[in-house]
Amino acid sequence: MNIIxxxxxxxxxxxxxxxxxxxFCTCFVTGVWDRKxxxxxxxxxxxxxxxxxxxxxxxxxxxxxxAADLIIKVYGxxxxxxxxxxxxxxxxxxxxxTFKQYKLTPLEIRFFDSIEGAELIITESGxxxxxxx
Numbered sequence: 001m002n003i004i005x006x007x008x009x010x011x012x013x014x015x016x017x018x019x020x021x022x023x024f025c026t027c028f029v030t031g032v033w034d035r036k037x038x039x040x041x042x043x044x045x046x047x048x049x050x051x052x053x054x055x056x057x058x059x060x061x062x063x064x065x066x067a068a069d070l071i072i073k074v075y076g077x078x079x080x081x082x083x084x085x086x087x088x089x090x091x092x093x094x095x096x097x098t099f100k101q102y103k104l105t106p107l108e109i110r111f112f113d114s115i116e117g118a119e120l121i122i123t124e125s126g127x128x129x130x131x132x133x
Contacts, residue, residue, distance in 0.1 A: 010043040010057045016124040023133040025078040025117040028095055030054065032061055033126040036069040040122035049094040058102050071107050073128050075120055078112030
């Protein structure tokens, strides 16, 4: 089964299930794979600084996982003409500083340069697939 995580939510699945973010561009999507537990997690957040869900998401994962077993990737935060530059920068900085506070280093952080869109899928084997939409 594939679980799609709507904007403003987070969810987890255990292999053989898969999880995906649905489409996003200005949202920030954090994907986490626990190699040992074979468990995938996605947080799909349009305003990380305002919502403060990233710490809750990380606390939930770290309550059952060892940080050394995690693969973490962050995507999104795209810019567009409707978002103020300081809004984008503030959210990007918040995401980065939260990972530093938790002493977690994402394998990849890719903030979008424009309104490009994508969907993140974490497969049953822990593969991260970033599909353009």
